[in-house]
Structures are given as structure tokens and as C-alpha cells.
Amino acid sequence: MEKFTHGIMVTNPDKPNPDGSIPVMHFVGFWSEPSDEDVLGVIDEVMTDTEYGLTEIANTLDYLPATQELIDHVNLNTYEHDKYN
DSSP states (O other): OOOOOEEEEEEOTTSOOTTSOOOEEEEEEESSOOOHHHHHHHHHHHHHOGGGSOTTTGGGSEEEEOOHHHHHHHHHHHHHHHHTO
């Protein structure tokens, strides 16, 4: 699988972690810069898909470009997992 180069992170600024950082509630990876349509698709997914458990608070969440640190973390964990499965 090709590594993600971009992503959208969904954060909850109303519920900071004990260390003050903002929790990432959901991540969607992309292989190119997400379009406005991609962002709207992520928002729709979070608002309607009960799998993530975020539908009731979807309007209070922030939908932001993922940090490089998060993209690297996801790539590392995805590829480590793939090596063993």
C-alpha cells in the first residue's frame, strides 16, 4: 500500500486531553492534497456514519489538514500492521 502524503483530521477542541493537546477523533488519509469535495465527504461521513460514534457532536468538531506528525504516525502504524497480517 502506498503511504499517505496528506490527510484530514477531525479534532474536538471542546475536550482537550489532560496535557492540553487537542484529541484527534478521526483521520482520513489521502495520496494527494484533498479537494474541497473530499473535505465535504469527510464531514458528511462523520455526521452520518454511526461507526465512528461522532454523529451527535459532528457539528462541534474541527475538520483540519492533518499534521505531518499524524500522517507519519498513521503510515508507520499502518505499514507495521500490514507486515504482520
